[in-house]
Amino acid sequence: MASSSPFLIVAIDGGAASGKSSTARALAARFPFLHVDTGAHYRAITAEMLRRGILPEETAVTRALGDLVLGTRVHNGAALLEIGGRVPGEEIRSPEVNAAVSHFAALRPVRAALLEYQRGQTSVAQAHGFRGLIMEGRDIGSVIFPDAGLRVFLHADPEERARRRAKEGQQDSVAERDRLDSSRQHAPLTCPPGAVDINSTHLSLEDVVARVAALVNAHIATAP
Numbered sequence: 001m002a003s004s005s006p007f008l009i010v011a012i013d014g015g016a017a018s019g020k021s022s023t024a025r026a027l028a029a030r031f032p033f034l035h036v037d038t039g040a041h042y043r044a045i046t047a048e049m050l051r052r053g054i055l056p057e058e059t060a061v062t063r064a065l066g067d068l069v070l071g072t073r074v075h076n077g078a079a080l081l082e083i084g085g086r087v088p089g090e091e092i093r094s095p096e097v098n099a100a101v102s103h104f105a106a107l108r109p110v111r112a113a114l115l116e117y118q119r120g121q122t123s124v125a126q127a128h129g130f131r132g133l134i135m136e137g138r139d140i141g142s143v144i145f146p147d148a149g150l151r152v153f154l155h156a157d158p159e160e161r162a163r164r165r166a167k168e169g170q171q172d173s174v175a176e177r178d179r180l181d182s183s184r185q186h187a188p189l190t191c192p193p194g195a196v197d198i199n200s201t202h203l204s205l206e207d208v209v210a211r212v213a214a215l216v217n218a219h220i221a222t223a224p
């Protein structure tokens with residue numbers, strides 16, 4: 001990658017278990033780009049609310065959010081959300097968080113708290129010498145970075161996605177989360193106009209990564 005290439009933002013959106021995280025991780029290993037998993041942000045906030053016994057309701061959540069100090073730790077090419085100086089652990093993948101996260105993510109104060117934080121990840125990436133950002137989520141190409149240099153939308157048949165989660169040993173209702181995420185009022189899950197839509201149902205992870213890597217390379221080659 002030429003040292004003069006401009007900073008590139010790659011937005012990867014898609015439903016639950018559509019392959020976003022595996023794809024984003026593999027790309028971050030190939031390119032000098034910082035990986036940011038925004039699903040982990042919503043999960044971390046959800047785990048914290050559950051720990052405090054707070055229900056997904058605007059007033060209580062707004063009050064609790066005011067106490068949270070968010071930070072970022074960069075580790076192995078990935079940016080991790082810190083809450084009060086601590087990176088939450090595997091509790092963010094628990095069945096309780098899987099069941100509650102879409103309800104917290106639908107609340108405007110939660111999305112507002114994370115919007116600026118997520119946009120600020122470009123500065124984190126630049127401060128650590130990365131040449132780009134690979135951010136994955138539901139609203140990255142539509143709301144967080146509508147001007148991202150490259151926007152990709154991944155999808156796969158629901159049966160295949162449920163099979164992937166079960167293979168990971170996770171108890172997770174992917175269809176229900178997608179229903180909630182697609183139908184909410186604020187920043188719903190959607191394929192933004194201009195995004196490259198990839199159906200990964202019958203593709204291996206390597207195939208998906210190769211396709212997106214080719215798009216990144218094409219973008220770099222034509223960058224001014």
Ligand code: C5P
Nearest residue numbers: 016038039042101102105137138139177
């Ligand atoms: O990506 P993951 O499945 O870990 O995301 C967990 C949940 O976080 C999603 O089901 C969704 O409710 C929420 N989310 C979101 N916007 C994002 C990323 C995740 O609402 N950009």
